[in-house]
Amino acid sequence: MRNAWMPLALAAALAAGCATSPNTNLVNAETKLHAAEANPAVTAHAPVSLHEAQTSVAAARSSFEKGDDEARVDHLSYLAARRVEIAEAIAERNAAQQDVKQLSKERAGVVLDARTQEAEIAREDAAIAERQAQVSALTAAALAAELSALKAEQTERGIVVTLGDVLFDVGRAELKPSALDDLNRLADLLAKEPRRAVLIEGHTDSTGTAVYNDELSRQRANAVASVLTRRGVAPARLTTRGFGESSPLASNATSAGRQQNRRVEIVVLDATIPSVSERSP
């Protein structure tokens, strides 16, 4: 019975012997397969496709070993080479899809970071606003204190500060040094409200002629304006007027009344003036 297989083995040996010259397509498929097998991306991301390619290359090799005709080996080698390329393409696809998943997570993280940061900024803004509110409350309190020190009154026209006649010598328009404290305080106040216009109105009692009193009241108003100007208040904000004896606060019949009537009123108007740069030439 052993003898019975002899001719078959002989035939196979003969067939194999005829096909010893290498098939370039098979070699090409095998080279491609080896490259794919050495590529960690392929082994990691396309193991199933790589296995199919390996099976396909092995089939082409076995067909060649069996001595199949060249066209069949070529065909099987073509299929094998294509399956290696498919495995590589699928590996790239899977790797890229994995990247997409990873990047999507990353993007979500960045968006979250941005939101967190926005929340942080909003919190900081709120804190700043609160501090500013505290500061302006303090400023308002300070302003109120200043105004009360100046014996200022809030009237319909605005804040009115009255400088009494003790600040001027009788019949003179020069301010006494004792007036300067009040005027410095007023200049500071005006610096905090740089857009508000200021009226400076001089008044006298009825002693002396009306013409003289008009002139004296105007000069006293101008004296106050020039001190404020020297303290940095823009002259454009200041308007001076002399009312003379025409607007008494009290009766001129008593000395106390006359003293009340001799005064300079400084009115910080609620109305604002245009800033210097906005004004047309």
Added chain:
Amino acid sequence: MRSAFALVGSLMLLSAVGTVGCSTPRKPAQEVAKADLAIASANKSGAPTDAPLELQLAREKAEKAKSALQSNDFKLARRFAEQAQVDAQLAEAKAESESARASAAELEHTIDVLRDEAERGIGSPR
């Protein structure tokens, strides 16, 4: 005598194997159908733009497979059909790979823009 009988028997077996292997191949209708399916699937992916060469090759081979089928050259028809199928599969895999890469690149860009905006957001006055 016994060995001569065995020789005749084995020769007969050999010729029978040869006959089955070569002269009566099955009609490869299934292979041609698979090739057409693979081409249709590749057409729906980005293959027409991303892997036009492979897709064109698949189409041409599928046509040749059908011609061979009509001329009753089943062996040739089967080979063309099988090759058309792998060509189409490769076209589709390449297209999918390209599209996934593009998505990844776009995401990277988006992340860069977001990071950039976030960084500029810190310094800019609001």
